Amino acid sequence: MAAVATKIKKIGIIGSGHIGGNLGLLLGKAGYEVFYSSRHPEKLKGLATATGTKARAGSVPEAIEFADVVILSVPLKAIPELDENTKNALKGKIVIDTSNPYPERDGEIASQALKEPGGMGVFVSKLLPGARIVRAFNTVYFEDLKKRVNSNGEKIGIPIAGDDEEGVNAAVELVQHAGLDPVVVGGLNKSKAFDVGTTVYATSASAQEIRQKLNLK
C-alpha cells in the first residue's frame, strides 16, 4: 500500500472493538496515525502496539481532538449515551459511522432506528446534530476485515452514503487505503439501501455485485 498522500493523516476511533479495532489495524498499516478510544482505554494498549509506532490509545475526547476523521464504531445504544461534551466536540467533524440497529442488543433505540424512513444515516445524524455523518463499513463482517482484506481474492465492496462531500471523499479514501473497494451510493438518506436486512448487508460482496444489486452505474 502506497504511503498516505492526502491531507487526512489522523484517525480517531471511538469504539475499538471488532470493527473499530480491525479498521485501525488496516489503516495503521496503510500509514495513518490511529488513536483508539473507548470507555476503557487502558485495555487498548496492546491494540495500539500491534497497530504500529504511530498508534496510541486514550479517552474519547482525546481521540476526537486528535482526529482529522473520526470513526464511530460503538453499539447503537451507546451513541445517545455519549456525554454532552463529546457530542459538542463531534460538531463539525467528519464522523464515519458503522453502527447497526439490533433490538436484542440495543433495546428500544434500535426499534426506533428501524422505523426511520431515512435509514440509519438520517437516524444517527439526528442523535449527533452538527456532526458530518457518513455511513460506511456497516455492511462488512469483522472476520472478513481480519481474513479477507489484502488477500489475493476479490476486494470486498463498501457502500458509502453521506451529504457532506468532503466526508464522503474521506470515506472513499479510507476504504481504498484499508484495502477495500468503495461504492458511493448517494446522500445520507440513501444509506437505507445498505442498512441491516438489505440484499447487500453482511454479504461481503464485491463493489460490482453491490452496484448491480442496488441498481447503480
Ligand SMILES: NC(=O)c1ccc[n+]([C@@H]2O[C@H](COP(=O)([O-])OP(=O)(O)OC[C@H]3O[C@@H](n4cnc5c(N)ncnc54)[C@H](OP(=O)(O)O)[C@@H]3O)[C@@H](O)[C@H]2O)c1
Ligand atoms: N461485528 C461486526 O462484524 C460488525 C460489522 C459491521 C458493523 N458493526 C456495527 O459496528 C458497531 C461496533 O460493532 P463491534 O462488533 O465492533 O462492537 P464491539 O466489538 O462490541 O466493540 C464496541 C466498542 O465500543 C466501545 N464502547 C461501547 N460503549 C461505548 C461508549 N458509551 N463510549 C465509548 N466507547 C464505547 C467498547 O469498549 P468499552 O466497552 O471499553 O467502552 C468497544 O471498544 C456496532 O454498532 C455494530 O452493530 C459490527
